Amino acid sequence: MNSSAVNTLIQRSRHGEESNLSLQALESRQDDILKRLYELKAAVDGLSKMIQTPDADLDVTNIIQADEPTTLTTNALDLNSVLGKDYGALKDIVINANPASPPLSLLVLHRLLCEHFRVLSTVHTHSSVKSVPENLLKCFGEQNKKQPRQDYQLGFTLIWKNVPKTQMKFSVQTMCPIEGEGNIARFLFSLFGQKHNAVNATLIDSWVDIAIFQLKEGSSKEKAAVFRSMNSALGKSAWLAGNELTVADVVLWSVLQQVGGCSVAVPANVGGCSVAVPANVGGCSVAVPANVGGCSVAVPANVQRWMRSCGNLAPFHTALKLLQ
Numbered sequence: 064m065n066s067s068a069v070n071t072l073i074q075r076s077r078h079g080e081e082s083n084l085s086l087q088a089l090e091s092r093q094d095d096i097l098k099r100l101y102e103l104k105a106a107v108d109g110l111s112k113m114i115q116t117p118d119a120d121l122d123v124t125n126i127i128q129a130d131e132p133t134t135l136t137t138n139a140l141d142l143n144s145v146l147g148k149d150y151g152a153l154k155d156i157v158i159n160a161n162p163a164s165p166p167l168s169l170l171v172l173h174r175l176l177c178e179h180f181r182v183l184s185t186v187h188t189h190s191s192v193k194s195v196p197e198n199l200l201k202c203f204g205e206q207n208k209k210q211p212r213q214d215y216q217l218g219f220t221l222i223w224k225n226v227p228k229t230q231m232k233f234s235v236q237t238m239c240p241i242e243g244e245g246n247i248a249r250f251l252f253s254l255f256g257q258k259h260n261a262v263n264a265t266l267i268d269s270w271v272d273i274a275i276f277q278l279k280e281g282s283s284k285e286k287a288a289v290f291r292s293m294n295s296a297l298g299k300s301a302w303l304a305g306n307e308l309t310v311a312d313v314v315l316w317s318v319l320q321q322v323g324g325c326s327v328a329v330p331a332n333v334g335g336c337s338v339a340v341p342a343n344v345g346g347c348s349v350a351v352p353a354n355v356g357g358c359s360v361a362v363p364a365n366v367q368r369w370m371r372s373c374g375n376l377a378p379f380h381t382a383l384k385l386l387q
Contacts (some may be wrong), residue, residue, distance in 0.1 A: 153183065153212055153213065153215055153217070153218045154216075154217055154218065154233060155217075155218030155219075155220055155233065156217065156218065156219050156220065156231060156232075156233045156251075157220045157222065157231065157232050157233070158219075158220065158221050158222065158229065158230065158231045158247065159189070159222050159224040159226045159229065159230040159231075159240075160221060160222070160223060160224065160226070160229045160230075161223070161224065161225060161226055161227075161229070162192060162195045162196065162199050162223045164321065165199060165202075165385055165386075166229045166244045166247070166317065167316075167317035167320055167321065167382045167383075167385070167386075168244055168245075168248045168310075168313045168314045168316070168317035168318075169221075169229070169244065169247060169248060169251065170202055170378075170381070170382040170385065171313050171316075171317065171378045171379055171381075171382045172248060172251040172252060172310075172313060172378075173203065173219055173221075173251075174377065174378035174381055174382070175255070175378050176217065176219065176251065176254065179254075179255060180216040180217045180254075181210075181214065181215045181216045181217070182215060182216070182217045182218070182219050183212060183215040183217070183218045183219070184203040184204075184219045184220075184221075185203075185218070185219075185220045185221070186199075186200055186201075186202060186203055186220075186221050186222075186223070187220065187221070187222045187223070188200070188222070188223045188224075189222050189223060189224035189225070191224055191225035192223050192224060192225050195223045198384070198385050199223060199385060200223075202221070202385055203219075203221070228242045228243055228244075229242070229243065229244045229247060230242050230247075231247045231250070243275065244275070244314065244317070245271045245272065245274065245275040245314050248271070248310050248313060248314050248317075249268075249271060249310055252309070252310035252313070257309070263304060263305065266304050266311075267303075267304045267309050267310060267311045270303050270304060270311035270314070270315060271310060271311055271314050271315075273289055273292070273315075274289075274311075274314045274315040274317075274318045275314070275318065277289050278315065278318050278319070278322065279318045279321065279322060286322075290361075290362065290363055290366060291363070293315070293363070293365070293366050293369070294363035294364070294365045294366050295365075297365035297366060297368070297369045298365050301369075301372065302369070302372075303315065303369075308376075312369075312373065316370070316373045316379060317382075319370070320383065320386060
């Protein structure tokens with residue numbers, strides 16, 4: 064065999080090795096892509112199952128609560144890490160809500176956001192709504208915009224609109240809406256950067272689901288079960304998921320107000336204003352009958368105390384005035 068033939072064989076061998084390496088790299092890349100697709104599918108399936116089939120009979124008092132208290136972080140989360148960076152454009156959260164059923168939890172969260180960020184708040188009325196009560200039109204107070212738009216960190220636009228469910232978008236062009244008061248409240252509360260371990264995060268999510276699917280939409284039997292679970296949890300800690308306020312407290316308080324819970328109350332003076340708070344005064348336990356979704360329910364003492372604690376906080380007090 065002459066040298067020319069040998070060189071040809073060597074070149075072919077090298078070419079074959081290079082082809083094999085390229086093929087192996089392609090196969091490895093394909094495996095990585097398939098793995099990521101399976102992971103994404105599993106995550107989507109899990110979220111779909113959680114949303115479509117909530118466990119209406121879940122007793123959250125059987126879940127072990129975390130020993131470590133959670134805090135409402137004073138140094139709020141970097142908005143760019145959640146909402147993306149728009150290079151100078153104001154990040155604007157737009158919420159469509161029906162004035163016939165004001166989402167009180169979102170108004171509470173708006174007030175909390177104003178304590179952490181510079182928020183440009185605006186209220187509009189959609190043409191699908193004939194009239195909106197004056198107190199809802201001024202739910203963010205007087206809208207005196209004295210600063211340029213670029214000086215704000217976050218936009219919060221509320222549109223009173225005839226929609227079956229409350230909707231939210233923060234990127235109108237590129238995302239589908241987040242629907243439901245509970246889901247929107249979860250998103251807004253995440254902007255505070257609160258950190259929870261897996262157990263406490265699950266507990267908080269369970270309370271939010273219970274508020275929407277049992278307390279707001281459930282039967283009288285389910286609602287009574289919610290009060291029992293709440294009373295048990297609040298006998299162990301000041302708030303539903305531990306020693307600090309979470310989105311679970313905000314959403315459950317909102318739903319109780321919407322369905323008429325704890326409507327029988329005694330007045331208290333908070334900041335010079337008369338506010339309705341539940342009747343558990345001087346440490347005595349009083350079971351106050353309340354009309355929840357058309358049925359009479361005895362509100363346990365721990366729940367009454369918790370309602371009073373919520374009402375004493377300025378964001379809740381401000382939202383509560385919208386119902387008066």
